[in-house]
Amino acid sequence: MIAIDAQRLLGHIHELGAVGRDSEGRLIRLAASDTDKQGRDLFVGWLRQAGLDIAVDRVGNIFGIWQSLENAGQAPLLIGSHIDAGIYDGCYGVLAGLEVIETLKASVFSPSRPIAVAAFTNEEGVRYTPDMMGSLVHAGGIDAETVLAAVGTDGRVLGQELARIGYAGDREPGFLKPHAYLELHIEQGPVLEREGVPIGAVENLQGISWQRVTIDGVANHAGTTPMSMRSDAGHAAVRVITFLLDRVQASNAPTVATVGTIRFEPNAINVIPSRAVFTIDLRDPDEQRLQAEEAALAAYLEQLALTEKVTVSVEQLARFEPVIFDISIVERIETAAKDRGLGVKRMTSGAGHDSQMMARIAPAAMIFVPSAGGISHSPHEHTGDAELVAGANILLDVAAQLAK
Amino acid sequence: MIAIDAQRLLGHIHELGAVGRDSEGRLIRLAASDTDKQGRDLFVGWLRQAGLDIAVDRVGNIFGIWQSLENAGQAPLLIGSHIDAGIYDGCYGVLAGLEVIETLKASVFSPSRPIAVAAFTNEEGVRYTPDMMGSLVHAGGIDAETVLAAVGTDGRVLGQELARIGYAGDREPGFLKPHAYLELHIEQGPVLEREGVPIGAVENLQGISWQRVTIDGVANHAGTTPMSMRSDAGHAAVRVITFLLDRVQASNAPTVATVGTIRFEPNAINVIPSRAVFTIDLRDPDEQRLQAEEAALAAYLEQLALTEKVTVSVEQLARFEPVIFDISIVERIETAAKDRGLGVKRMTSGAGHDSQMMARIAPAAMIFVPSAGGISHSPHEHTGDAELVAGANILLDVAAQLAK
Numbered sequence: 104m105i106a107i108d109a110q111r112l113l114g115h116i117h118e119l120g121a122v123g124r125d126s127e128g129r130l131i132r133l134a135a136s137d138t139d140k141q142g143r144d145l146f147v148g149w150l151r152q153a154g155l156d157i158a159v160d161r162v163g164n165i166f167g168i169w170q171s172l173e174n175a176g177q178a179p180l181l182i183g184s185h186i187d188a189g190i191y192d193g194c195y196g197v198l199a200g201l202e203v204i205e206t207l208k209a210s211v212f213s214p215s216r217p218i219a220v221a222a223f224t225n226e227e228g229v230r231y232t233p234d235m236m237g238s239l240v241h242a243g244g245i246d247a248e249t250v251l252a253a254v255g256t257d258g259r260v261l262g263q264e265l266a267r268i269g270y271a272g273d274r275e276p277g278f279l280k281p282h283a284y285l286e287l288h289i290e291q292g293p294v295l296e297r298e299g300v301p302i303g304a305v306e307n308l309q310g311i312s313w314q315r316v317t318i319d320g321v322a323n324h325a326g327t328t329p330m331s332m333r334s335d336a337g338h339a340a341v342r343v344i345t346f347l348l349d350r351v352q353a354s355n356a357p358t359v360a361t362v363g364t365i366r367f368e369p370n371a372i373n374v375i376p377s378r379a380v381f382t383i384d385l386r387d388p389d390e391q392r393l394q395a396e397e398a399a400l401a402a403y404l405e406q407l408a409l410t411e412k413v414t415v416s417v418e419q420l421a422r423f424e425p426v427i428f429d430i431s432i433v434e435r436i437e438t439a440a441k442d443r444g445l446g447v448k449r450m451t452s453g454a455g456h457d458s459q460m461m462a463r464i465a466p467a468a469m470i471f472v473p474s475a476g477g478i479s480h481s482p483h484e485h486t487g488d489a490e491l492v493a494g495a496n497i498l499l500d501v502a503a504q505l506a507k
Numbered sequence: 508m509i510a511i512d513a514q515r516l517l518g519h520i521h522e523l524g525a526v527g528r529d530s531e532g533r534l535i536r537l538a539a540s541d542t543d544k545q546g547r548d549l550f551v552g553w554l555r556q557a558g559l560d561i562a563v564d565r566v567g568n569i570f571g572i573w574q575s576l577e578n579a580g581q582a583p584l585l586i587g588s589h590i591d592a593g594i595y596d597g598c599y600g601v602l603a604g605l606e607v608i609e610t611l612k613a614s615v616f617s618p619s620r621p622i623a624v625a626a627f628t629n630e631e632g633v634r635y636t637p638d639m640m641g642s643l644v645h646a647g648g649i650d651a652e653t654v655l656a657a658v659g660t661d662g663r664v665l666g667q668e669l670a671r672i673g674y675a676g677d678r679e680p681g682f683l684k685p686h687a688y689l690e691l692h693i694e695q696g697p698v699l700e701r702e703g704v705p706i707g708a709v710e711n712l713q714g715i716s717w718q719r720v721t722i723d724g725v726a727n728h729a730g731t732t733p734m735s736m737r738s739d740a741g742h743a744a745v746r747v748i749t750f751l752l753d754r755v756q757a758s759n760a761p762t763v764a765t766v767g768t769i770r771f772e773p774n775a776i777n778v779i780p781s782r783a784v785f786t787i788d789l790r791d792p793d794e795q796r797l798q799a800e801e802a803a804l805a806a807y808l809e810q811l812a813l814t815e816k817v818t819v820s821v822e823q824l825a826r827f828e829p830v831i832f833d834i835s836i837v838e839r840i841e842t843a844a845k846d847r848g849l850g851v852k853r854m855t856s857g858a859g860h861d862s863q864m865m866a867r868i869a870p871a872a873m874i875f876v877p878s879a880g881g882i883s884h885s886p887h888e889h890t891g892d893a894e895l896v897a898g899a900n901i902l903l904d905v906a907a908q909l910a911k
Contacts, residue, residue: 292731309730313776323881325765325788326713326857327696330756332881337766338752341745348742352734361729362741363776365769372717372767372786372824382776384729420776453730477727477736 120190134225159272183221293477303471340379524594538629563676587625697881707875744783833870
């Protein structure tokens with residue numbers, strides 16, 4: 104049983120993870136920024152050292168392709184993620200992809216098809232929207248011209264910024280048609296750590312429904328207005344939120360619901376709120392169940408507007424259907440883990456990933472490794488070395504099978 | 508049956524109500540400000556025209572006293588309120604007190620005791636805290652020196668401001684020991700208008716409990732954190748608020764509960780709140796019931812901290828016991844209304860008033876008249892002329908009885 108070079112992989116992770124750290128230890132490599140260029144340059148140098156063919160497309164997606172005269176005509180196996188986030192978030196998947204290729208190249212393995220590693224542009228969506236931009240363009244979900252014209256939070260245009268840092272490539276986005284797509288990623292959630300399971304076989308990715316609810320009542324004096332004469336927008340709002348969160352918490356389904364923001368107007372201790380505004384983040388890997396939860400909420404809101412002296416308006420802020428990953432690849436991940444004696448758990452991705460875009464054009468699946476405390480997007484993001492190596496070896500095994 | 512001079516009363520109300528209007532029609536006469544001086548000067552001029560003895564104490568409380576050689580040794584009946592608020596809020600009670608004295612003076616009525624009208628300093632508490640300051644000092648609840656040293660929202664000291672506008676008087680606060688105290692006021696709530704009752708006989712004034720509740724949980728990713736692994740401070744907060752407001756709303760008691768302010772941290776749509784902070788305004792005219800509501804809330808919070816993965820802390824921001832007004836005066840108000848063929852309702856004051864301070868040193872009660880829409884502290888504050896006149900005539904009748 105071959106294995107990846109743990110020292111080389113961890114070395115790459117730590118070297119790339121040191122690029123773009125600020126004085127407080129925060130890693131900031133916004134898409135198409137100077138620090139993104141430093142990270143890209145480092146990665147491309149490693150691709151070159153590994154003897155891979157390097158391609159950069161017009162939206163800055165970077166590909167390192169291992170192909171031979173014999174297999175160059177075949178659709179490649181693509182392993183990808185992004186390098187615009189944390190030391191592990193994204194970078195781990197990209198560098199493990201490179202590691203898998205280097206390991207296989209150095210072995211007696213002779214793939215029937217090319218194996219490529221991709222670093223997609225702007226997965227995080229912090230400087231430019233939408234997020235998962237590079238993979239979305241690659242999958243044909245949005246025009247390259249549209250995203251190249253995107254204006255960042257700093258007022259700068261993405262196309263010009265990519266040209267400035269030398270990553271406005273010449274390949275047409277989508278030029279590489281994958282046979283299959285694999286992505287190895289930290290979980291960014293607490294499940295694997297809490298359950299003591301080292302490998303997640305990610306079978307699907309949650310659908311997301313974001314809504315903003317506004318409830319209007321009447322502001323009045325908190326002392327002089329009897330309860331029966333109130334139109335308390337805040338009271339109505341907390342009832343809605345309690346209904347939704349209690350309902351989802353009590354169900355056995357993997358549905359998750361979050362009310363992360365709320366505000367009352369006029370927001371004074373002795374004034375009944377005239378308005379309450381809150382957001383709802385509702386996610387489920389099953390589209391039918393997601394719709395059922397949305398419908399239950401809508402029915403509750405409708406009833407509320409009928410029975411309480413308030414008006415209710417709802418705005419849909421975002422809506423994505425769940426993504427179902429390729430079951431045969433998921434099963435290969437499970438088998439590979441078992442073969443290496445590692446615990447494995449089928450799971451859902453609660454966060455968005457490039458894989459959800461690539462699943463539109465190729466059979467795709469993801470491998471998760473534990474995140475300490477479920478934390479990401481923070482200097483405290485951490486996954487142990489042994490867990491990182493274990494995940495990369497599963498990626499190696501599955502990649503070898505898919506490219507056999 | 509004698510009656511007040513409606514035209515004179517309404518004329519005074521509109522003349523005083525025109526002082527301190529800004530370009531948008533808002534009436535702003537902050538305590539000891541230039542516009543407060545204008546209002547005071549106008550009022551004192553009317554006291555002088557009415558032939559009353561004028562006294563101003565060291566904290567700026569103004570008294571107009573009608574006394575004769577025969578009754579000067581008796582404890583006076585005091586009618587009071589304040590002139591630092593709206594066209595009706597406060598001013599109505601003060602000007603109706605003056606009107607009652609002028610009417611009685613012009614009649615054959617010969618009171619057995621002096622009748623005085625008072626305008627208390629800084630009832631509103633907008634520029635200087637505490638509110639109901641002048642009456643609190645008069646009742647001996649706080650030292651004159653302490654309030655004279657109070658620093659306003661604009662950094663200026665009350666004592667200096669009173670001296671500047673010419674209302675740092677020479678009388679010692681509390682010099683006037685009332686036989687009884689009457690206050691006529693707009694309801695500032697919706698009850699009288701909704702029930703179509705012109706006169707409120709105010710039998711008590713709510714006790715107030717202000718608390719700030721802070722709930723701490725753990726911030727986590729809204730997508731990747733299963734419901735069972737959450738410590739959602741926001742979810743815990745809405746449960747508490749729903750419990751409290753539903754409980755108070757369902758009771759038949761006059762208790763009122765308001766959650767007027769709330770905030771979540773970090774307040775992001777896709778992050779589980781790590782902290783929720785909200786305020787509770789709980790009021791009840793019965794101290795035992797107010798304590799029972801506080802205890803029910805405390806028990807719920809204690810249970811929550813035991814069963815949920817959150818910590819709870821509570822800060823008491825303010826606490827005042829209810830005030831019980833003098834039942835014999837309340838009955839006189841009821842009888843006077845019936846004698847004039849006016850509907851009357853015993854009620855609770857949900858707002859604070861100078862009368863709650865005066866009730867500490869003399870038998871006291873209040874008369875309410877309707878507030879259109881329950882609105883005060885707004886340019887929309889309104890009470891119809893007929894209602895204002897009706898209320899003043901009830902004040903006249905009760906005052907005549909108490910000074911007979």
